Amino acid sequence: MRILSILLIMVLASAANATEPISFNKQIRPILADRCFACHGPDSAQRVSDMRLDQQETIFRELPSGEFPVVRGKPTESELIHRIVSTDAEQKMPPADSGKTLNAEEIKLIKQWISEGAEWNQHWAYEAPQHSPLPRPIKKWQQNNSIDLFIQARLKKQRLRPETSADKETLIRRLTLDLTGLPPTLEEVDQFLKDDSPEAYEHVVDRLLKSPRYGEHLARSWLDAARYADTHGLHLDNERSMWPYRDWVIKAFNDNMPFDKFTIEQLAGDLLPTPSLNNRVATGFNRCNVTTSEGGSIDEEYYMRYAVDRVETTATVWMGLTAGCAVCHDHKFDPLSQKEFYQLFSYFFSLTERAMDGNALLPPPVVKVPTESQTANQTRITGEIKQQVELVQKILADAKYTDSFSGDDYPAFEKSDRIWFDDTLPAGAKPAGNPGPWAFVEGPDHPVYSGKNSSTRTGNGLIQHYFTNATDPFVIAENDILFAYVYLDPDNPPETIQLQFNDGSWEHRAHWGADKAHGAGRNNASNKSLGSLPELGKWVRLEVPAATVGLKPGAKLNGWAFTQFGGTVHWDQAGAVGASQLSPQQKESYAIWKHFLETVSTAALPDPIKKLIAVAADQRNEAQTKQLLSYYLENVNPVTVAQLAPPKQKQAELKKELADLEKAIPSTLVMEDRKEPRVAHILERGEYTEKRDAVESAVPAWLGESPVDAPQNRMGLAQWLVSPTHPLTARVTVNRYWQHYFGTGLVKTSEDFGVQGERPSHPGLLDWLALSFIESDWDVKQFQKLIVMSSTYQQSSRVTPPKHALDPENRLVSHGPRFRLDAEVIRDQVLAISGLMIPTIGGKSVKPYQPAGLWKPVGFGGSNTSVFKQDSGEKLYRRSMYTFWKRTVPPPTMSIFDAPNRETCQVRRTRTNTPLQALVLMNDVQFVEAARRFAELVVTHGGDQVDQRIAYLYRSVLARNPKPNELQLVTQLYHEHLAEFQEHPEAAKSLVSTGESVRNESLDQTELAAWTMIVHLIFNLSETVTKG
């Protein structure tokens, strides 16, 4: 009987439709688009005849054959009808090989449409939204705003009734989850329940819209659309620093940035007249696409792919336009031509980015994004450095220098050794030897030339000790002669000794004795022969002119090798001796110093001072003379140098601090156009090698003209998208918001508003919402409020069988929304309830728990994300939107609950129900730990009695009290678990030790374990993971 009545309703409903005139957009175009457009539609390459059915101009126009595709009011004269009813295989449309057919019902509809006059309209979504009269309110039904008028009018037509308002507990949970992605706290629930005022609900809405959690939650789905992630996505899939953009999005939502501004900044913030740092960060939107640096890749191919991705993403997000179809050919269903695609492509084809990302954290263009405290510190340190510089200047200015030397009887200059190492190796040096390491011996039992030790080696054949990687390199100066001291054991002399010098390569060698060391037989810079072995049994200084071993002035040594063939050899003190030097006493005289420069060497001087010296003394002007003296005092004169040491030291410290600070400042990828734009071409079949006509940036005019004055760049594109007459942007945007609350958009295919997309369930409402949004100056928060204030949103989500039969997907919104929470919300919810959640907003992404060994089996060996290293402490408990997103291996608990992998733009998630989801909730340490932590709260805050605690638990998780049967069942389970744990205390101990967070040791382990199980049970309830 019930079934019969449902059928009856359905029959009546369709009969009601039958009496209405045919709607071209609703009933006819979808048929033509699906069955005919592939050959008779917009794609010029595929069009096989002159009959074109997608345009008003052509559908009524005479064909070359003399026939008319459609004659208004006269189906029998319409060629279209002749063809679709024909029984002649040659004539019959669609042709058999297309695999497409029209059924009798569809043919009847087309006939009826022509009989009724063949009304033809543009595809609904390509005409600007229109205000239509508001539907009349229906008596006795609750209406809060115009949304309800539209929804209820449709329900009435379908003979359905809206549900009454959900109870307050359900409402506050629904609302809090929807606006913040977190459940309400117990206090928030109590406060709402206590508030009897008519504005109680609205107060909660206003409070939530002000919560910083709101921005995080709304940003999250935007980040799906923006394909935001923390790695490049292709090949090595190395880390990328993009998170300042993510934080920009959060802030934009929290600051309630109007959507038009939000659009302009993300698409073209860099092209604003004076772009702020934030404006530039916003352009990260179109740097979020996947990139590669795979060896062997061809740049041109990737420049093209990146630009295609940006067009597809931009078109999907703002216009619900499936632009990607026009990469290879004219769009088959929508009027987007291939040329128009490449005109859009041109906007994104001229970035300064490189095709290969270099596997770098920050492939340019990038900007530094300091935090507030970093900026403050930068300013402070820079100021302090300035003070120290001024102090130096002051000391120099105050110095009263008089030269004690006069006349022209200059002293002689001496040469002195520059020792690089003696007793200990230079900083950073990595010692090595073969065989075995360095050996040091001390006097007096062993020969030592200077200091307390020498290095030594005994053995057969070619043996050596050496070091590399010295961090403070030894710089070769002009005329340098390298030296080292050697002692050959007279009882066991070697056949050969050799010195080798490393300036990045070891190809600088000299040897004495037989030619039996490295590079034997060469006798060139890579192994110069410098004569026979030195005298045995005494310390001898070996000297190697740097030039003879190919070391030029400026060469930097980082390694040195002592090599021998057999025997026992001692080595000591090594370095170089170069040109003559000034003695400390000589340095005290300005005149002597100048004389030294003029007669010996200016090599040590910086270029500007060198130039001054080159000027003859009597030719120097006053400023130059002053500059030279000042240089001398600051850098040479031992007295003033000593005076300056403290401020200089301080300066160096500050500079290091500043450098460290600047190194820590995060950066993010941004957009930036080349000065000389790259010319875009139409690419035949979408092949980057097949260039056809060049095109310039332009918008598809059939969607509306660009605003006057709009520049022909990304800024112009953005301005066009948010011009109030654009038919798509507002509709597509409000539709995604609707989807956020109701699970399905008014247009179900929120990514496709084109001819092949689904029609809106409530066209009038969609237009009304779009226009309201534009008229509010794109006020995003106000729009969210509009939806949640409607009685439609506040309906109970209960569903009765007859209603389910008529409205199975709730497209008519005959009841309140009910669907499974998103992956992130499911995790965040238990973190919040258990008190584990760390509320910090933004920052570098974190790596919470993840089963071991997920990255390694698939990661490229050289990738910096091939090994997962879990974070600890607070980073385990951040909101899920901050979890490090490796695109080629997304965090498993997120993907299992349908989060996309963020490789491409996604504006709608699927919502599945799988056993793997059950396993996550049952066994993932994150969820079990949260259960344990919350169990601690249940025991400490939930009262003394079991039923009190269960009530506390229910109210904390579900915002409602348990029903008596639930209470009874859960109580029973508690006692069963408790008994079990009492029997197996070690099991209790294991369970309550889950996770890294500290356990409240004062609580009884067994009892806590039993409560952990109870919380675990409640965390696994369908109701818990569902918004109801």
Add this chain to the structure above:
Amino acid sequence: MNPIREAELIETRRHFFGRTATGLGAAALTSLMNPAAFASSTASALDAPHFAPKAKRVIYLFMSGAPSQLDMWDYKPKMQEWYDKDLPDSVRNGQRITTMTSGQKRFPIAPSTFQFKQHGQHGAWISELLPHTAGVIDDLAVIRTVNTEAINHDPAITYIQTGSQLPGRPSTGAWLSYGLGSMNENLPTFVVLHSTVNGGFGGQALYARLWGSGWLSTRHQGVSLRSTGDPVLYLSNPKGISSKMRRNMLDKLALLNQDRFDDVGDPEIQSRIAQYEMAYRMQTSVPELTDISGETQSTLDMYGPDVMKPGTFAANCLLARRLAERDVRFTQVFIRQWDQHGNLPKDIRRQCGIIDQPCAALINDLKQRGMLEDTLVIWGGEFGRTIYCQGGLTKTNYGRDHHPRCYTKWMAGGGIQGGIVYGETDDFSYNVQENPVHIHDLNATMLHCLGVNHEQLTFKHQGRQFRLTDVHGKVVKPILA
């Protein structure tokens, strides 16, 4: 299950459905009882195959990094005379090559150092590197003219696995899950196995998108079966929760969920009850699957000594057979480290040493069990390698760059004719001379063996009917049984 427990469960179910006088339970009941419910709570996209399938399931042995057809399969004896001579321009014909070798001054020919012999009834030439595989050659259809457009690993492997070089589309296994649904109630429809090489992982990267579901429902994505830790993620109960306690908790959970369903009438709740039951069953069925203690010694011997080391290619081949036995629709075994730009002779010997015996064992094992008839086995990589040398060339050492224009894969089992070698390449194994098989053709042929017309397995996304084979692909009829 013990009889008392079973009675309780039936009682519980009766309790569930007894109270659903509303009639809404019916749909969910189907999903509870439907063996295909693992993969979906709805039916598969195809009500029935397009025609009678020859194969029910697929085991795909994927050689990531691209093995050299020149050293394993595509015998080019003439090349010995061409040692260190330049590849004629007329052969290359201006084709694009990767930027790893496009800067080389020369393209010297590197003939294979390996000996080839004829095997099987039709005398197919096979390299000395594959002695075991040579023994099953009469079961294989060797295709020497597989080709693709992609010249680098990431786009190429994405292409062959999803039909597009760009990320975003569903993988082969996801298409099968979507199109054909599941055949079992305890295991996923699409399972992925990763193999270790010399005890570790390394080589060209793999990507979740290779077994992802693209814009199909995420329920179709592949499930990795791991050799360390939980074989299926999150399978084991946390420490301290015994199996008994888990059962008790799940029973109460089902009652509470059912109660909620009675209140609010949302059929998703019943589906969730079913999914928890499935999860519980997996906790038993998966360990049973990976426990090979019941295998006979002769079976184990067939796969070679590595079979006892979990995670090796040998162990994974055996596991693939066990999955096939349990009617898992699509099992994909990945082994990496075939990307031999240098030191090819040494490295390919190691790789072949790892895969040769297990590949042959898998064929023989399936055959012995009568399962080769309805199991399709596919072997191969994402592209081939060049005849010209990358880097230094000596008589005994060389490297080869990526070569997309022709390479070798083989298919065997359900629907495939054994003992044939299909397609001819030129003397340089550079161009296809006869019977090209594009990777779309290969995928079309795979679907054909499963009873699916590749042009009719579609999913509408962004207004377009998408296919695994994009708008291309034709079935390679001559290799069909």
